Amino acid sequence: MQLIGAVISLLGAIIIFIGALGAFRMPDVYNRMQTGTKATTLGSMLAFLGVGIAVPGWIGKIVLLVLFIIITNPISSHALARAAHYSGIKLTEKSVRDNLEEDYPDEVDND
Amino acid sequence: MDSITAIIFNTAFYVLMAAMALAFVRFIKGPTSADRVVAFDIMTIAGISVIVFISVIAQRVIYLDVAMVYALLSFLGVIAVARYLEGGL
Amino acid sequence: MIILIHGLMLIIIGIWAMLTRKNLIRIIIGFAIVDTGINLVLVAIGYIKGKTAPIINDAVSTAQGAAAGMQAVDKVVDPVPSALVLTAIVIGLAVTALMLAYAIRMHKTGRSLNIDDFEEQKW
Amino acid sequence: MIETILTIVLAIISLMAAVYAVLTKKTLNAIIASGIISLLASIMFLLVSAPDVAMTEAAIGSGLTTVVFLYALKHIKDRRSTHDD
Amino acid sequence: MIKYLLIALVLIGMGWLFLPLATEYFTPTQLNNLAANYVYGSAADLNMPNAVTSVVVTYRGLDTLGEVTVLFLATAGVGFFLKRKNSIKSKRRHGSEILKSGADLLAPLIILFGIYIFTHGHLTPGGGFPGGVVLASAFLLLLMAQEHFTFSHSVIQFTESLSGIAYVFIGLAGLLLLGLNHFLDPRWLNLGQWGKLFSAGAVPLIYSFIGLKVGSEMSGMLDSLQSDGGDE
């Protein structure tokens, strides 16, 4: 049982590491956010659940921890993406298109 | 905890430390402020995981409360910087 | 031990920031760093190697009342520095906010954040 | 053993963040760096078995410190842009 | 140039002063007498698991009363330096719809968690100071998400003064019921059963009031920092 929990935790840690690596390699803010703040969500969930399996008495608090992470994380990354777009940070040259820029070009302050 | 389990847990711990260091490199390099906030966010999540692992090593359930405070409040800092960047604070 | 040295180095870096920077807000950030460093030093002095937090639950002692107290004395760290730092952190935030309010006020009257523009208020 | 290594890694990162906060040009970056210092200090408090202090530092450092600095920065920036002196 | 030299000299001197603290520091292997007494007394006299709380609230209770006063003075100073003029600035960018509805749903959750922290201050880590800060964080979330968020200042001031007065009166109750040198002694209430929520005398009550006071003070401070409107 403890072994299973430890393996799941290791998997979660590796996913967090991949997220950090993605944030290191990606070309612009939006793609960094894609890997950085959301691949890490699943990673941290797995890490916590592994601990919960390894130590069965803690499962209540672990579930709450996962719940808090899953509620708060998307709100913050959405707010940051919106702010990055409105403060005039451009997408990388690799991008295909930008419908938001086409529809609301005046909202962005380019200073 | 037998030895194999301990080794696997320790490996997970080292991997988390490496993730933290990598995010910090992005923090130093990041061309814009938004990049730095992304790096800060990754460091926070890795930090919460580190706290949970510390509580496993120390065998104290009460340390999880600290992780809960972080999980519930860490998004405030990110939202604050975001609202500052878009001019709405 | 490492944490003690680290706290001392944070204090020195913060004082460096306070001495060399011109911008008022940067000086206050230096002050916040000094604050964190001092708290780290205080807590690190109370630490005893290999002992756990001074909260007596099942991990420390399964007895109740006075018997738990007898058992716990050998297993926990010093609670006094923790109690001091606990309040000091909150006070530190309030003092930082007070300094920032003063900086805003100075910018309002003097139209500048540079510390050298306020020469006449030195003494 | 592993706790010692973790402490050393955290100490190095935190000192680098502090030096960065002193040397950087933009004030906003210095504020985010002070947030990182606060996060790492909270983990260190936990490592010296002081969970109460760690919790207080977590509650303060995660939101309030950053926000207080940002409010001050906002007021100063607003006034600078409207009066343009 | 000479200035940089001077600063470097000051820093090196400071490091030299700190050096003995680092090198001659030896790790103790046992608690000193005072701390051992506190830990033992926390369990034996007060029936309370958390020794840090027993030091903060009971053994050094007068100190904490002073700290709360300092906190009050600092926040009053912030309100004194910054004028409240809510109506002038309204050119903030609107928060997104998701942030607004998320803030509405998260704020009660954060407040409940803050109440959990400061009512369980004698059993688990936490207590009035972090709990109050968590309450203020919920307030801050609403303040950031909604650009027209208003609340009545009188409610916050009323909560703050009421909890301050209640704190002092609980201290006086110890003086009245137990004897002359028992100011802030929580043992006038039933000590209760080990590890339950209603135990350790008046400590949960005192910590709840400290939490409410810190929370309302921090909220007032954030509000005055946020709405410093315009020039004189």
Next chain:
Amino acid sequence: MRKLKPGIILFIILFVLWIILAGTDRDELIIAGVSSLVISLLFASKAKALGNIHLSPKAICCAFMYLFVFLRELVKSTIDVAGRVLSPRLPINPGIVKVHTRLKSPLGRLILANSITLTPGTMTVETQGEYFYIHWIDIQTDDIETTTKAIVSIFEEYLEVIFG
């Protein structure tokens, strides 16, 4: 009853949360009841969005299905993104696309947007009326309808039953 519904749901959520946190002791139940009652009275006007939840058996069934689908998508897209990050060429094709949604209630839109944000590879940047603007790491088509089908429809059919 209509007006009380958000408050009651909020009360139940807070009460269950406290029980998970602290256990079912008698003292805990007293404090939990009092504090959640006070908070739900204070926030009843703010949390109107909670009134949109339908509590029929079908909706509850759909909620479980939704949870399952969401977890499956989460794992699938995480593996996908991890593959992209680890491959040396970094095969990404990013951009911001526009999709439309049929959901009206605030809570449903919140959960839809959060689900889109939580699955790696897609991220909600802005919401305007019935259109969501989504940053997508790997754009396949140009058309609004097919994009909507690829990103939104998986979640939307369940959420529509739950929140209407």
